[in-house]
Amino acid sequence: LEVGAxxxxxxxxxxxxxxxxxxxxxxATIIFKLLLKR
Structure with missing residues (x-):
């Protein structure tokens, strides 16, 4: 997940x-934060 981030x-x-x-x-920042929450 870190590499993808x-x-x-x-x-x-x-x-x-x-x-x-x-x-x-x-x-994009909002989407990025939502992806990190998963």
């Missing part, structure tokens, strides 16, 4: 830089 976080950073969207960053 790092990859997912890296993906979030890449997409955030591409879209430059705070909404997307917030949305």
């Amino acid at each position: 790092l990859v997912f976080e890296n993906y979030i950073q890449r997409e955030t830089l591409k879209r430059c969207s705070r909404r997307f960053a917030n949305f």
Whole structure:
């Protein structure tokens, strides 16, 4: 799960830089937190 979390976080950073969207960053952060709760 830790490796997947790092990859997912890296993906979030890449997409955030591409879209430059705070909404997307917030949305991805919420999903990331939900995945960590499992």
